[in-house]
Amino acid sequence: MRTLLMAILFVVSACALPACKVAPYTKGDDAAASMTAATETVARLRAAAEATKASLDPLFAPDAKLKPGYKAFVESVDRYTAAIDSVKRSVVGVEEATLAYLETYSAVREDVANTDLRAAMLMRREAIERQLADMKVELSNLLASTDVLARELKDLRVFLEVNLNAQAVGPAAPVGEKLAVSIANIRSSADRVSLELKDLAASLATERTD
Helix, strand or coil, X not given: CHHHHHHHHHHHHHCCCHHHCCCCHHHHHHHHHHHHHHHHHHHHHHHHXXXXXXXXXXXXXXXXXXXXXXXXXXXXXXXXXXXXXXHHHHHHHHHHHHHHHHHHHHHHHCCCCCHHHHHHHHHHHHHHHHHHHHHHHHHHHHXXXXXXXXXXXXXXXXXXXHCCCCCCCCCHHHHHHHHHHHHHHHHHHHHHHHHHHHHHHHHHCCCCCC
């Protein structure tokens, strides 16, 4: 027991040394990692949106198996909804990690006396803040597009719940075709958000990944 306590005390005392101090740039790496993760969630959202129409189309085939087809459609819509929530959570993480880095960045800048270096640090901070703001604008556009599709899918789901009949599902087919427009908007918005996230990550990561 005494040996274990001595080992713990050694580790604690060792990490109190300057060498164990976490370097400020690691927060930039953390923020960049959160952006990479967020980019992956955006890609999954785009795929989930496209999958909703792919699951709906078979319901309008002449020989459609309506019960299993409807079940597959509902499951696809649920995955799409979950993907939206995942994107929202991941982007909140991106903003929090970026702001944490900028807070440390500003604190470190206060210790720099050279006016040229201070000016360069201020310009970089402002550039990162603009990139973060641009990303949030594109995210807002993406979420607006996802809301449009979500409303259309909700209407289709409600309609099909009470019209799951070979003769009754027909009127939903034109509405289903309109999904393509909403999905195209999501696709283009997702691509723009992904680009903003990648650019922001490149501005913060210690090492180049391309």
